[in-house]
Amino acid sequence: MEIGEFLREKVMAVQEYSLLSWTAMTNIFRRPFYWVDLYTQADLIGVGSAPIVILTGFFTGGVLALNSASTLAQFGAKAVTGTLVSLSMIKELGPVLTGLMVSGRNASGMASELGSMQVTEQIDAMRALGVDPLKKLVTPRVLSTIIMLVFLTIISDALGTLGGGWISSTMGINLSQYFHSAYQALRYPDVLEGLVKPLLFGFIIATVGCYFGMSTRGGTQGVGRSTTQAVVVSSVLIIFSDFLISQLTIGLFGR
Amino acid sequence: MSTTETVPSPEPAIGDPNAPVVSFQHVSIGFDGHSVLLDISFQARSGEMVIILGPAGGGKSILLKLANGLIPPDAGRVLLFGKDINKLTQEEMFEFRSHIGMVFQESALFDSLSVRDNVAYRLLEERDDPEDVNRRVTESLKFVELEHAIDKFPAELSGGMRRRVAIARAIITQPSLLLYDSPTGGLDPITSTTIIELVMKQRDVYESTALLVTHRLQDAFTLATHRFNMKTNQMERIENDGVDPNTTLMVLKEGHIAFTGSLVDLLRSKDPYIQEYLA
Numbered sequence: 262m263e264i265g266e267f268l269r270e271k272v273m274a275v276q277e278y279s280l281l282s283w284t285a286m287t288n289i290f291r292r293p294f295y296w297v298d299l300y301t302q303a304d305l306i307g308v309g310s311a312p313i314v315i316l317t318g319f320f321t322g323g324v325l326a327l328n329s330a331s332t333l334a335q336f337g338a339k340a341v342t343g344t345l346v347s348l349s350m351i352k353e354l355g356p357v358l359t360g361l362m363v364s365g366r367n368a369s370g371m372a373s374e375l376g377s378m379q380v381t382e383q384i385d386a387m388r389a390l391g392v393d394p395l396k397k398l399v400t401p402r403v404l405s406t407i408i409m410l411v412f413l414t415i416i417s418d419a420l421g422t423l424g425g426g427w428i429s430s431t432m433g434i435n436l437s438q439y440f441h442s443a444y445q446a447l448r449y450p451d452v453l454e455g456l457v458k459p460l461l462f463g464f465i466i467a468t469v470g471c472y473f474g475m476s477t478r479g480g481t482q483g484v485g486r487s488t489t490q491a492v493v494v495s496s497v498l499i500i501f502s503d504f505l506i507s508q509l510t511i512g513l514f515g516r
Numbered sequence: 517m518s519t520t521e522t523v524p525s526p527e528p529a530i531g532d533p534n535a536p537v538v539s540f541q542h543v544s545i546g547f548d549g550h551s552v553l554l555d556i557s558f559q560a561r562s563g564e565m566v567i568i569l570g571p572a573g574g575g576k577s578i579l580l581k582l583a584n585g586l587i588p589p590d591a592g593r594v595l596l597f598g599k600d601i602n603k604l605t606q607e608e609m610f611e612f613r614s615h616i617g618m619v620f621q622e623s624a625l626f627d628s629l630s631v632r633d634n635v636a637y638r639l640l641e642e643r644d645d646p647e648d649v650n651r652r653v654t655e656s657l658k659f660v661e662l663e664h665a666i667d668k669f670p671a672e673l674s675g676g677m678r679r680r681v682a683i684a685r686a687i688i689t690q691p692s693l694l695l696y697d698s699p700t701g702g703l704d705p706i707t708s709t710t711i712i713e714l715v716m717k718q719r720d721v722y723e724s725t726a727l728l729v730t731h732r733l734q735d736a737f738t739l740a741t742h743r744f745n746m747k748t749n750q751m752e753r754i755e756n757d758g759v760d761p762n763t764t765l766m767v768l769k770e771g772h773i774a775f776t777g778s779l780v781d782l783l784r785s786k787d788p789y790i791q792e793y794l795a
């Protein structure tokens with residue numbers, strides 16, 4: 262393919278993606294609003310992803326404690342393990358890992374579901390029956406992913422801190438000291454950062470998943486392609502925007 | 517089963533009642549640089565059925581999607597009930613579509629929903645009274661003789677049954693315009709005849725306007741030479757080898773209209789492409 266053609270295609274895709282995201286968000290304020298679909302999606306994303314988020318959160322906290330405690334022991338600073346675990350969990354790993362897990366599970370799910378609907382003309386049928394697919398399919402998915410990802414991230418943060426505590430206690434760190442240092446370490450900007458990230462990641466997961474689903478062409482093969490692309494693109498965007506937000510908070514709050 | 521007593525009054529017409537129901541004016545459309553339809557002009561008056569024939573990949577599905585405003589034309593105008601659909605807002609377009617029923621090529625049933633919810637889709641959307649919804653769903657399914665399948669899911673149905681559910685879904689509001697995209701595509705000859713009979717029943721009982729796309733010449737022949745008899749609940753040949761006056765045939769060839777007219781005109785046509793097509 263010619264390079265100019267390639268670039269033109271990518272620019273068009275970004276433009277279409279932006280339009281879809283914008284419409285999905287402004288639809289929140291337009292009638293009709295599909296509450297039932299919002300609820301179904303929230304259940305699917307929130308409850309469905311809870312087990313994997315709990316597991317990954319717990320063991321990530323554990324492995325953080327394992328690594329930091331053994332390193333800190335060399336400096337005689339094992340007592341600050343709690344600080345390290347809670348800061349890393351809440352600022353970075355909780356949001357990012359939860360985002361990546363939900364992206365693997367739900368961005369792909371959305372892309373394949375909407376993609377199959379697209380190639381079997383169900384999306385067209387919906388429009389033909391007087392229903393706007395952006396309102397009915399996209400907006401509820403975007404909104405529920407944003408909301409649920411915040412809760413899932415909080416769960417992951419909590420489980421990570423717990424997992425860190427469990428490992429610390431096996432390494433001879435006093436538990437109450439661990440939790441004390443974990444709690445003391447947190448400042449308002451850290452918590453803010455940890456909660457803004459899932460808002461953005463949720464938005465990325467759902468809009469990217471829905472965009473690739475809605476723009477699927479070329480039968481069942483196309484559905485497979487969209488699904489893979491949705492996971493790859495949303496994961497990269499999550500990690501990239503995580504970097505940007507971390508930069509921004511350091512610029513704003515100095516930590 | 518008696519059809520006559522279940523005839524609901526048709527929806528009040530919208531737009532200009534004297535204008536053709538659909539009108540294409542110099543419509544062209546293409547994808548990725550190659551054109552699919554070129555300068556297409558035709559219209560369907562109220563009560564008319566236009567049968568669009570053409571080879572696979574000839575732009576028949578695209579033509580129906582243009583007629584429903586699902587895609588905009590690259591050039592030219594599509595008028596529905598006398599109004600240019602390009603000039604309608606998104607909201608107005610959705611309102612317009614409530615007067616149009618569409619049967620998609622592969623039925624396009626929502627596979628997460630039961631037959632009942634598929635057929636009722638539009639009514640549930642309009643939040644009509646549940647009792648009324650039930651009555652109309654049953655009525656619509658009765659029309660396609662599938663009342664017994666109301667609680668089934670699309671995956672449990674055969675291709676022919678799916679097509680019938682799609683018809684039931686399209687006609688539930690008794691729209692002023694029906695668009696059938698290859699309703700017999702991929703079906704065996706016997707099932708195809710059943711579907712064509714249903715289309716004919718809809719045409720002759722409700723006198724709705726319709727565009728029907730098919731690649732099977734036989735569908736066009738049957739629809740042009742038969743009418744539906746409500747007393748026997750069957751289709752029958754029009755006597756004296758007559759043809760239905762409200763059925764027009766249109767043949768697409770490489771994006772152009774190669775022929776429009778009645779079946780009689782088609783059979784008399786001297787155009788080599790048409791003669792080859794008929795052969």
Ligand SMILES: Nc1ncnc2c1ncn2[C@@H]1O[C@H](COP(=O)(O)OP(=O)(O)O)[C@@H](O)[C@H]1O
Nearest residue numbers: 547548552570571572573574575576577578579
């Ligand atoms: N969304 C699309 N993007 C690109 N090409 C398309 C699209 N839809 C249809 N086409 C092309 O337009 C042509 C006509 O398609 P269609 O109307 O489906 O034909 P048919 O007469 O078999 O129904 C085909 O060559 C198809 O590849």
Ligand SMILES: [Mg+2]
Nearest residue numbers: 576577621698
């Ligand atoms: Mg087609």
